[in-house]
Amino acid sequence: MHFWTLHAHDTFHYQGQTFPGNILREHIREEMYEKLSGEHAPYNLKFVTNGVSCTTASIITAALGIRDLSTITDADIQQIQHIHLLLVMYNAMQPGVFALSGWDLVGALTLPAEQVEHLMQDGDTRWVHRGAYDLVDLDPEAEFSAGDMPRPKTLYGSLVSQLQRPDSFASQLKKILAVRRAYDIAASRQILIPDVEHPGLLVMVHELPAGKGTQITALNFSAETLVETLHLPGIAPGPVVDIINERVEGDLTEQGEFTITLDAYEGLALRVVSTLPI
Incomplete structure (x- = not known):
C-alpha cells in the first residue's frame, strides 16, 4: 500500500535494479503471484487486488516447488516445519508483539477451492485459508466444524499430540517463546x-x-x-x-x-x- 501511495515516487534498489516505488510494487506483486499461486501453486489463490490467499504452510510448500499437496511426504513435512520455525524466529526474536494463528499451530494447508466455492462468489478468495481445525482433539474424526466449515489437511497434528513430542512444531515453538520471555526480547x-x-x-x-x-x-x-x-x-x-x-x-x-x-x-x-x- 505504501509503495502505491506514500512512496510511489521514491527510488528503491532491488535485485541490482532501480525502481520507483509504484513500479516496484507491481514488479513484486507479479513475481509473488507467479511463484506462490497460479500454475506453480494452484492451491493458493490471488486475493482481489493485493496479496495471496494462503496459509503459512502453503506458502512454504509453494516456495519449495510443491505443486500438488497430495504428494507431500514425511520428509517434506519436516522441511516445511523447519522453515515455519524460521519464520517464527524472525517474528519472535525481535522487539514487539508476537502472534500466530491456530492454522499455524496445526500446520493447516488451504482448502480445495471447490469446497468453499459458494462462499467466494463475491470474489473473496480468503475462504480457502479459513478451514476448520481442532487444536485439542475434541472430535478428531470430524470433517466439518459446527459452523459447517470443511477441515483442511494439516501437517503437524493437534496440540495434544504435538506436546508429547519434543521435535514437534508446537514443542519447539514453546521453547522459542520461553527464551523470548526469559530475555524480555519483546521489550528490547x-x-x-x-x-x-x-x-x-x-x-x-x-x-x-x-x-x-x-x-x-x-x-x-x-x-x-x-x-x-x-x-x-x-x-x-x-x-x-x-x-x-x-x-x-x-x-x-x-x-x-x-x-x-x-x-x-x-x-x-x-x-x-x-x-x-x-
Whole structure:
C-alpha cells in the first residue's frame, strides 16, 4: 500500500535494479503471484487486488516447488516445519508483539477451492485459508466444524499430540517463546541491521532491557549452508552463546567481528556475554 501511495515516487534498489516505488510494487506483486499461486501453486489463490490467499504452510510448500499437496511426504513435512520455525524466529526474536494463528499451530494447508466455492462468489478468495481445525482433539474424526466449515489437511497434528513430542512444531515453538520471555526480547531495542554478503542472510541486533546485554538474531532464508563474518561495531566483545540450544557459538572480537555458520533455513538466537561493562 505504501509503495502505491506514500512512496510511489521514491527510488528503491532491488535485485541490482532501480525502481520507483509504484513500479516496484507491481514488479513484486507479479513475481509473488507467479511463484506462490497460479500454475506453480494452484492451491493458493490471488486475493482481489493485493496479496495471496494462503496459509503459512502453503506458502512454504509453494516456495519449495510443491505443486500438488497430495504428494507431500514425511520428509517434506519436516522441511516445511523447519522453515515455519524460521519464520517464527524472525517474528519472535525481535522487539514487539508476537502472534500466530491456530492454522499455524496445526500446520493447516488451504482448502480445495471447490469446497468453499459458494462462499467466494463475491470474489473473496480468503475462504480457502479459513478451514476448520481442532487444536485439542475434541472430535478428531470430524470433517466439518459446527459452523459447517470443511477441515483442511494439516501437517503437524493437534496440540495434544504435538506436546508429547519434543521435535514437534508446537514443542519447539514453546521453547522459542520461553527464551523470548526469559530475555524480555519483546521489550528490547533494535540497534543494528548490519550489511551482509549473502542475499539469504538477515541479521538483527538488539539491546536487551535491564542490562541483559546484546542479543543477535541470525536467519538463513536460503537453501544452502552459509558462513559469514559479521561486523558489529560498538558491541562489547565476549563469548557468543546460542540462547535456545544453550551452547557457545564463538566469540565476538574486540574489532567487532563474529563468524557465523548457518545451515539451510536455519535461525539462531544469540547473546553476547560481554566481558566489559554495558
